[in-house]
Amino acid sequence: MxxxxxxxxxxxxxxxxxxxxxxxxxxxxxxxxxxxxxxxxxxxxxxxxxxxxxxxxxxxxxxxxxxxxxxxxxxxxxxxxxxxxxxxxxxxxxxxxxxxxxxxxxxxPGECPYAVSFDPxxxxxxxxxxxxxxxxxxxxxxxxxxxxxxxxxxxxxxxxxxxxxxxxxxxxxxxxxxxxxxxxxxxxxxxxVEKVGQHMMGMSLMYRVAGMPDPQVGQYRLWINGFTTRWGPGVGQLDGSDADDMTEAEIKTRLQVRKHVAGLQEQFPDARLVETAMTIGVRExxxxxxxxxxxxxxxxxxxxxxxxxxxxxxxxxxxxxxxxxxxxxxxxxxxxxxxxxxxxxxxxxxxxxxxxxxxxxxxxxxxxxxxxxxxxxxxxxxxxxxxxxxxxxxxxxxxxxxxxxxxxxxxxxxxxx
Ligand SMILES: Cc1cc2nc3c(=O)[nH]c(=O)nc-3n(C[C@H](O)[C@H](O)[C@H](O)COP(=O)(O)OP(=O)(O)OC[C@H]3O[C@@H](n4cnc5c(N)ncnc54)[C@H](O)[C@@H]3O)c2cc1C
Structure with a gap:
């Protein structure tokens, strides 16, 4: 180099x-x-x-x-x-x-269940x-x-x-x-965890949609104030502390979001994309x-x-x-x-x-x-x-x-x- x-x-x-x-x-x-x-x-x-x-x-x-x-x-x-x-x-x-x-x-107040969702x-x-x-x-x-x-x-x-x-x-x-x-x-x-042979937890691009019906208990997990947060497209085997890998992960997942939402719309025709996260989610x-x-x-x-x-x-x-x-x-x-x-x-x-x-x-x-x-x-x-x-x-x-x-x-x- x-x-x-x-x-x-x-x-x-x-x-x-x-x-x-x-x-x-x-x-x-x-x-x-x-x-x-x-x-x-x-x-x-x-x-x-x-x-x-x-x-x-x-x-x-x-x-x-x-x-x-x-x-x-x-x-x-x-x-x-x-x-x-x-x-x-x-x-x-x-x-x-x-x-x-x-x-x-x-x-x-003063008490929490296992998980609490929130408005970011x-x-x-x-x-x-x-x-x-x-x-x-x-x-x-x-x-x-x-x-x-x-x-x-x-x-x-x-x-x-x-x-x-x-x-x-x-x-x-x-x-x-x-x-x-x-x-x-x-x-x-x-x-x-090295990229080859072992598994670093994958990255995911989260996104929020509107237009989903009010959820029944347990139906979809991250629903708040009319918006549902979804686990969007993901990639594995890339390293979130490597600039080239991060670039590849962002591009690959962003190019898949519309297809992801289209899949959701087959079940919920009124669902529409509100926003993607401003960065891909890096787990590990x-x-x-x-x-x-x-x-x-x-x-x-x-x-x-x-x-x-x-x-x-x-x-x-x-x-x-x-x-x-x-x-x-x-x-x-x-x-x-x-x-x-x-x-x-x-x-x-x-x-x-x-x-x-x-x-x-x-x-x-x-x-x-x-x-x-x-x-x-x-x-x-x-x-x-x-x-x-x-x-x-x-x-x-x-x-x-x-x-x-x-x-x-x-x-x-x-x-x-
Ligand atoms: C896709 C995904 C799904 C997840 N699901 C869940 C879940 O359902 N529930 C749950 O509780 N947790 C979940 N997690 C895990 C959780 O979100 C993270 O483990 C947690 O946010 C880590 O907190 P942190 O403060 O260590 O790091 P981060 O949340 O990553 O915060 C680090 C901060 O440091 C800043 N920073 C980084 N580098 C620099 C630098 N060089 N200079 C200046 N600033 C810098 C960043 O911008 C960021 O604001 C999930 C994570 C991902 C990615």
């Missing part, structure tokens, strides 16, 4: 803050809220002009995994800020509903309001493109936006890019290597973890080709899986935490993922307050703080056999 030597240059440091969160999806939003509420001066950097990641840009309009989908499901395993977000959406009007039932009114436009607004209330500084239209490190410490993140190339410094960094861009650029080890890319990687056995057996900070009860959607439900309430997420093995001032939020593929497939659902990310943001702020590395944080204090903030950090002891 031919190369171009990029000349060294000086760039302005446009922010110097406590916690820098890269990526404004469900993970980044929760991490930024938690860090700011815990007292850290926090900046959230996002490449698009709005927040929400896959939940808005990808039109993935159902928060799954507040509890097990099937019995045993009597314990709600995600609360804290994610529950608060649902309550805010409820308060904002007809902004969320019980997924698979498709009508507003089934949800009560209201979500965009509500998260901005919550972040403003918490005092989070936000930079939109800003792409993280590098993260120089000095040994085990990220020195700054380098971003590109309409103002040019800029640097941002923090005392603690959170990678919430989904793809682990920050950690990878800083030199942290990561795992990725890098998983950063942490101090502990959650194993397949951990997740299938519901193993308890001494440093548990959240619980994932969501089924594993693609377990050797089938949806694998748990026969337990959920598995515990250890704090160590949020701490990269190679870096001392970075924490992981969202779907790039350290996990085997089955554990990842469960915890990547947005309810557990938001709970995990609340822990990440809280931990980042506590590391700054305590002047310690993430690896040295007093986990008992973190667990207590999360519980005080309404989060579920573990399976209740009385529920363990």
């Amino acid at each position: 031919q190369v171009l030597k990029e000349p060294a240059r000086e760039i302005p440091i446009v922010r110097d803050t406590d916690v820098v969160v890269a990526g404004g999806g469900p993970g980044g939003i929760m991490a930024a809220l938690a860090a700011a509420r815990a007292g850290a001066k926090t900046l959230l950097v996002e490449r698009y002009g709005f927040l929400g990641g896959m939940a808005t840009a990808g039109l993935m309009t159902s928060f799954n995994g507040f509890r097990n989908e099937h019995p045993p499901n009597h314990v709600q395993t995600v609360r804290g800020i994610p529950q608060e977000l649902i309550d805010r959406l409820l308060k904002a009007g007809d902004a969320c509903a019980r997924t698979a039932h498709g009508h507003f009114g089934d949800l009560k 436009e209201v979500l965009k607004q509500v998260v901005l309001e919550m972040l403003a209330e918490a005092g989070v500084d936000i930079m939109l239209h800003t792409l993280l493109c590098d993260a120089p490190a000095d040994g085990r410490n990220v020195s700054a993140i380098v971003v590109e936006n309409k103002s040019g190339r800029q640097a941002i410094k923090g005392r603690m960094y959170v990678d919430a890019t989904g793809d682990g861009d920050l950690a990878a650029r800083a030199g942290a080890a990561y795992e990725k 890319t890098r998983r950063v290597v942490g101090l502990y990687s959650i194993t397949e056995e951990d997740c299938l057996t519901g193993r308890a973890q001494p440093d548990s900070i959240a619980v994932s009860s969501n089924p594993v959607p693609g377990y050797y080709g089938k949806r694998r439900f748990f026969d337990h309430l959920g598995f515990e997420i250890p704090y160590r899986s949020l701490v990269p093995a190679d870096l001392d001032n970075l924490l992981l939020a969202g779907r790039c935490i350290s996990a085997s593929q089955p554990a990842f497939q469960s915890a990547r659902s947005m309810a557990p993922l938001m709970a995990i990310s609340q822990a990440t943001g809280t931990a980042a702020a506590m590391c700054i307050a305590d002047g310690c590395r993430p690896a040295d944080l007093d986990v008992a204090s973190l667990q207590k703080k999360l519980q005080d903030d309404g989060a579920v950090t573990c399976i209740p002891p009385e529920e363990r056999s």
